[in-house]
Amino acid sequence: MIERPMPKKMPGLYKNGVIYLDKQLSPEKSVEILAEEIGHHFTSAGDITDYSKIENMKQEVRARRFGHELIITFDGLIEAWSIGVHNIFEMAIHFGVTEEYIFEAIEHYKQRHGLSTIHGDYLIRFDPLMVYKYKDLRGE
Structure with missing residues (x-):
C-alpha cells in the first residue's frame, strides 16, 4: 500500500497489485477505501476509472460490497x-x-x-x- 496525494474524486486506486490511498484520508476512511481496493483485487478486471460505463460501475459496487463483508463480518x-x-x-x-x-x-x-x-x-x-x-x- 502506498499513501500519496490522489485526484479529488479518487481516494484510492488498485493497479498492478499495488493499492494507492490518498494520504489525506481519515483513519476510518482509509480502512473503508483499503477494503474496497482489496475488493477490486479479487473482483475487478481492467481499467474501470470511466464511470460512464455501466460495467465499470457494477465492478465498483461489487468491490464495495466485498469490502463491507471483509470488515463487517x-x-x-x-x-x-x-x-x-x-x-x-x-x-x-x-x-x-x-x-x-x-x-x-x-x-x-x-x-x-x-x-x-x-x-x-x-x-x-x-x-x-x-x-x-x-x-x-x-x-x-
Missing part, C-alpha cells in the same frame, strides 16, 4: 453484540469505520439476505440490528 457483528456494542455509533468505533459505512454494510446484508440470517448458533436481524443466540430462541 457476521462473526464480527456477533462478537461486538456480545461485548455490549449495540448501536451504530459504537459499531463504527468497534470496526474502525464511519457510521455511514455501518449503515451501508447493513443495507447490503439486507439486500442479500433479507431482514435476518442465521449464522452458526446466532440469528442476526438487520432491521433493527439485533443479535440473538439461536439456541436461546429454541428454548435450549
